[in-house]
Amino acid sequence: MTELLVATKKGLCVLEGDPGAPFALKARAFAGEPVEYALRCPRSGRLVASVTSAFHGPKIWYADDATGEWEQASGVALPEGGDAALQRIWVIVAGETDGLLYAGGDPGVLFESRDGGTTWELNRALWDHPSRTDWQPGGGGLCLHSIVPWPGQPDRLAVAISAAGVWLTDDGAKTWRRGNAGLVGRYLPEEDQADSDTLCVHSLQRAPLQPERIFMQFHGGVYRSDDAGETWTEIGSGLPSDFGFPIAVDPTDPDSAFVIPLNADMDRVTSEGRMRVYETRDAGASWSARDAGLPERDAYLTVLRQAFCRTDDGSPVELYFGATSGDVFGSGDGGESWCQVADRLPPVHSVTAIR
Amino acid sequence: MATVRVREPLRKLAGGRSDHEIDGSTVVAVLGEFERMHPALSGWVLDERGHIRRHINVFVNAERGREDTTVGPADRIDILPAISGG
Numbered sequence: 001m002t003e004l005l006v007a008t009k010k011g012l013c014v015l016e017g018d019p020g021a022p023f024a025l026k027a028r029a030f031a032g033e034p035v036e037y038a039l040r041c042p043r044s045g046r047l048v049a050s051v052t053s054a055f056h057g058p059k060i061w062y063a064d065d066a067t068g069e070w071e072q073a074s075g076v077a078l079p080e081g082g083d084a085a086l087q088r089i090w091v092i093v094a095g096e097t098d099g100l101l102y103a104g105g106d107p108g109v110l111f112e113s114r115d116g117g118t119t120w121e122l123n124r125a126l127w128d129h130p131s132r133t134d135w136q137p138g139g140g141g142l143c144l145h146s147i148v149p150w151p152g153q154p155d156r157l158a159v160a161i162s163a164a165g166v167w168l169t170d171d172g173a174k175t176w177r178r179g180n181a182g183l184v185g186r187y188l189p190e191e192d193q194a195d196s197d198t199l200c201v202h203s204l205q206r207a208p209l210q211p212e213r214i215f216m217q218f219h220g221g222v223y224r225s226d227d228a229g230e231t232w233t234e235i236g237s238g239l240p241s242d243f244g245f246p247i248a249v250d251p252t253d254p255d256s257a258f259v260i261p262l263n264a265d266m267d268r269v270t271s272e273g274r275m276r277v278y279e280t281r282d283a284g285a286s287w288s289a290r291d292a293g294l295p296e297r298d299a300y301l302t303v304l305r306q307a308f309c310r311t312d313d314g315s316p317v318e319l320y321f322g323a324t325s326g327d328v329f330g331s332g333d334g335g336e337s338w339c340q341v342a343d344r345l346p347p348v349h350s351v352t353a354i355r
Numbered sequence: 356m357a358t359v360r361v362r363e364p365l366r367k368l369a370g371g372r373s374d375h376e377i378d379g380s381t382v383v384a385v386l387g388e389f390e391r392m393h394p395a396l397s398g399w400v401l402d403e404r405g406h407i408r409r410h411i412n413v414f415v416n417a418e419r420g421r422e423d424t425t426v427g428p429a430d431r432i433d434i435l436p437a438i439s440g441g
Binding site: 077081 | 405410436
């Protein structure tokens with residue numbers, strides 16, 4: 001049995017089922033509210049969700065049971081009296097020690113919790129970074145959307161901000177440095193592309209069995225790093241489009257990555273009216289469409305950056321993604337075949353899975 | 356003291372009461388004191404900058420109020436969600 005947490009524009013939907021068949025809707029929480037992201041913590045089993053009320057601002061909530069009472073977490077705010085306000089929490093990620101969670105948000109902020117999500121603290125080193133005044137937001141805001149811990153090494157972390165690039169720490173987030181060598185922003189004037197730090201990373205995923213390897217979906221380009229994010233190599237050749245938002249990896253295969261190509265930044269829908277996931281099993285040297293069971297025509301879907309996920313354990317890996325159309329698809333065999341898991345949900349912001 | 360009147364979900368966070376007597380000479384001062392008196396409300400009406408959130412409307416004696424609108428002891432401040440969304 002697999003549990004999906006589908007965060008939507010109008011609430012959190014909790015689905016349960018087995019791969020290869022539609023899932024059952026077991027619970028809906030935060031009715032009417034935009035839920036950005038939801039996670040069931042792998043160690044504690046606690047549910048943690050980020051909700052951005054149009055009226056009351058972004059909050060993080062936690063519960064043991066989605067149908068029960070959700071408690072508001074404390075500390076999810078910027079320093080009072082400044083000239084910035086927290087806009088949104090984009091992602092929540094479990095760290096490498098019990099109770100450690102990270103949350104990333106707009107404007108380019110990282111929060112840490114050491115009690116499983118009850119209380120949070122702003123990471124001041126990133127907040128106070130002297131280059132912050134030069135950071136440029138992407139179309140979705142100055143969002144810190146990707147947080148990739150290093151298995152077994154809680155002091156090592158990579159995060160990505162749109163459009164302030166990749167940031168690395170080796171000392172438990174006390175200091176941060178950029179990790180952008182090799183990234184090329186084709187949306188910049190040619191003379192600026194080589195050395196600009198205005199880098200619109202869309203998603204990062206680390207290969208757990210080879211942690212120095214990280215895959216990236218960029219704003220035009222798919223990249224791989226084999227040195228923990230210090231340098232990047234373009235690997236998007238062979239895709240119908242190298243534009244897209246999410247990226248996923250098979251945790252049992254460090255040479256694997258999955259992307260969902262969209263036409264282009266000016267046409268953010270699946271190309272040729274076909275819903276296709278592309279897979280590499282050779283670290284980006286080649287790509288193959290994985291579309292058995294997915295819509296083959298008249299399908300112009302948009303899959304947002306947090307809306308593609310995989311299970312963390314076991315083989316074969318299960319993959320799930322949701323679209324702004326409210327459709328959710330899943331694969332129980334590592335992308336070989338797909339099945340519609342749910343439809344007619346509100347626009348999907350994110351999907352996470354645990355089995 | 357001005358009277359601050361709230362509905363759900365703010366009422367629950369403010370101890371389950373709709374009406375609250377709060378000190379302050381301007382709307383934003385009253386709302387700041389209101390959040391301080393009820394820590395569970397912190398950040399629900401004002402953001403970290405101390406501004407009224409974009410989609411919150413404030414009425415003083417049934418007229419639209421601004422952050423710097425002056426208020427007196429006989430005034431009533433209603434905090435309401437704006438007509439917005441999608």
